[in-house]
Amino acid sequence: MADQPLTEEQASPVLEPTPIYRCKQPECKAWVREEYASEDKACPLCKEPMARSIKHLPVVQKPKRKRSSKKS
Numbered sequence: 001m002a003d004q005p006l007t008e009e010q011a012s013p014v015l016e017p018t019p020i021y022r023c024k025q026p027e028c029k030a031w032v033r034e035e036y037a038s039e040d041k042a043c044p045l046c047k048e049p050m051a052r053s054i055k056h057l058p059v060v061q062k063p064k065r066k067r068s069s070k071k072s
């Protein structure tokens, strides 16, 4: 008789390689997701050009809408 509630937040976050733009300045840690980069690809902090890169970021998972609570 296991009647455990579903705890979705216990799932470990899935990391997925995401395209980003990283500042070329070694002392500048700024980076943005590709979709948030400005058109001229300038660093939001020091205005230096940014280079395209890949960063492993947690995937935003959509909550499951399945409600299969059928019991036989």
Ligand SMILES: [Zn+2]
Residues within 6 Å of the ligand: 023, 024, 025, 028, 029, 030, 043, 044, 045, 046, 047, 048
């Ligand atoms: Zn910068």
